[in-house]
Amino acid sequence: MSINSFGHLFRVTTWGESHGPALGATVDGCPPGVPIDAATIQHWLDRRKPGQNKYTTQRREADGVKILSGTFEGVTTGTPVQLMIENTDQRSKDYSEIAEKFRPGHADITYWQKYGIRDYRGGGRSSARETAARVAAGGLAREAIRTLAPEIRINGYMVRMGEHEIDRDRFDWDEIERNPFWTPDPTAAETWADYLDGLRKSGSSVGAIIEVTARGVPAGLGAPVYGKLDTDLATAMMSINAVKGVEVGEGMSAAMLTGEANADEIFMGENGPEFSSNHAGGILGGISTGQDIVVRFAVKPTSSILTPRRTITKSGEETEIVTKGRHDPCVGIRAVPVGEAMMACVILDHMLLHRGQVGANRGMIG
Numbered sequence: 001m002s003i004n005s006f007g008h009l010f011r012v013t014t015w016g017e018s019h020g021p022a023l024g025a026t027v028d029g030c031p032p033g034v035p036i037d038a039a040t041i042q043h044w045l046d047r048r049k050p051g052q053n054k055y056t057t058q059r060r061e062a063d064g065v066k067i068l069s070g071t072f073e074g075v076t077t078g079t080p081v082q083l084m085i086e087n088t089d090q091r092s093k094d095y096s097e098i099a100e101k102f103r104p105g106h107a108d109i110t111y112w113q114k115y116g117i118r119d120y121r122g123g124g125r126s127s128a129r130e131t132a133a134r135v136a137a138g139g140l141a142r143e144a145i146r147t148l149a150p151e152i153r154i155n156g157y158m159v160r161m162g163e164h165e166i167d168r169d170r171f172d173w174d175e176i177e178r179n180p181f182w183t184p185d186p187t188a189a190e191t192w193a194d195y196l197d198g199l200r201k202s203g204s205s206v207g208a209i210i211e212v213t214a215r216g217v218p219a220g221l222g223a224p225v226y227g228k229l230d231t232d233l234a235t236a237m238m239s240i241n242a243v244k245g246v247e248v249g250e251g252m253s254a255a256m257l258t259g260e261a262n263a264d265e266i267f268m269g270e271n272g273p274e275f276s277s278n279h280a281g282g283i284l285g286g287i288s289t290g291q292d293i294v295v296r297f298a299v300k301p302t303s304s305i306l307t308p309r310r311t312i313t314k315s316g317e318e319t320e321i322v323t324k325g326r327h328d329p330c331v332g333i334r335a336v337p338v339g340e341a342m343m344a345c346v347i348l349d350h351m352l353l354h355r356g357q358v359g360a361n362r363g364m365i366g
Contacts, residue, residue: 004125006236009352010144012137012345016085017119018127024084025133027140029352030070032078034144041065041083041139048135048337062088065136076144083136087129100313101321105303112314128241128331131338138341141348148351151216156340158183158332159296160209161192182336200329203306208332211296212237212339214347217282219273219290220361221350228286229293229350236342237297242331245298249281264291273365293347297339299332 005013009029016023042065049063063085070081099120102109107126112118119125145152157176159166166185176182179189199206222229230248237246254262257279265276275291282293304323311321328334 006239007345007349009356010141010345010349012134014130014133014137016087016130016133017121017124018087018129019119019121019124020087022084022086023130023133024065024082025137027070027081027083027137029349030076030078030081030140030144031148031352032076034076034140034147035074036067036071036076036081036140036143037074038065038067040143041067041136044135044139044142044337044341045085045132048132048334063132076140081140083133083140085132085136098321098323100315101319102311102313103303103321103323104309104311105300126241128328128334131241131335131341134240134345135337135341138337138344141341141344145344145348145351148348149216149218152347153215154212154340154343154347155215156182156210156212156336156343158208158336159211161188161196161330161332162206162208164188164191164195165209181333196330205302205305205327205329205331207301208299208330208335209296210299210332210335210339211294212343213295214282214293214343217288217290217293217347218361219288220358221347221354222283222287223353223357224286227353228283229288229346230281230283230286230295232346232350233293233295233343236346237295237339240297240299240335240338240342242299242302242335243297244300247296248283249294250279251281251296254279268366288350293343295339295343297335299335302327302329302331 004015005011011028013026015026045063045065066084068082068084070076070079107123108118108120111126142154155173155176158181161181166183166188170185170187172184172186175184175186179186181189181192183189196206233248234246237243250257250262262279264279267274267276273290275289278291278294280289281295282289282291304327306322308320308322310318312318
């Protein structure tokens with residue numbers, strides 16, 4: 001299976017399966033001299049790990065990360081950093097009944113059609129368990145960003161669960177860490193708790209929309225045409241398991257605006273250009289403007305549900321399937337730290353590309 005890597009200069013290759021002995025990431029291109037240890041990366045993995053509350057899968061994984069290479073005396077050396085996370089709570093027997101059946105909405109059928117091989121134990125590489133490796137790599141990227149540009153802050157949060165969305169008038173950055181849904185709206189968190197609890201008990205699931213914002217990103221990251229910052233961000237977010245749509249800034253809603261309404265007017269401020277709004281999501285022509293980078297992605301409902309669904313077997317026989325095991329009723333919850341990790345990896349990658357091509361911004365204003 002090819003194409004397990006992403007990034008240009010900061011390049012991440014993930015490896016391993018959901019029910020294998022371990023999974024992880026090999027990170028090449030991290031600058032030398034970045035302070036890092038396992039505990040720092042573990043902080044970010046702890047935000048994604050399963051079994052933390054009743055709203056996520058009850059698979060109990062410590063997600064303990066080990067750094068096998070690429071560091072010396074507490075800093076990166078510039079050589080490949082190998083990160084490993086052992087699997088400790090697999091229950092492959094939970095999937096034995098579906099070994100010959102394809103789960104509707106899951107990658108089972110396409111993996112079989114393409115490769116003629118299918119790891120039915122939790123989905124193998126198609127499992128969201130793979131995202132633990134991304135979060136580990138993202139933890140390293142965050143520390144590199146902290147070293148190079150400490151003013152950059154990356155935050156993800158849920159803005160919609162099923163039919164329920166947040167009220168942006170109640171948006172509170174501090175609230176994000178206070179509730180199990182990573183939402184900035186405390187009222188929405190209360191509503192979602194009852195809503196998701198009902199779905200969980202019924203054995204069903206629901207989708208969500210996640211927004212990731214990078215604040216303090218300097219102007220100039222990205223390149224025209226094929227090296228656009230928003231192109232790489234869209235690719236990164238779209239590669240996350242269960243993601244079915246990505247938008248930057250106003251996104252799809254821009255199609256409903258007039259030119260006057262959509263244009264972010266520009267003024268001269270004390271410290272340089274300022275904008276009246278941020279419909280562009282902090283990116284123009286593929287290059288960052290200095291405003292907040294805003295990306296949203298839609299996560300579909302978890303495919304593994306207890307409601308019987310019609311399907312077929314590998315031999316083509318029609319049948320029904322009920323997916324047992326331990327699954328997230330809303331996979332969007334644990335997608336929040338994954339989205340943050342992908343944002344961090346892409347931002348760092350483009351910081352390194354920018355530094356390599358032009359060094360510092362060349363066009364001065366004022």
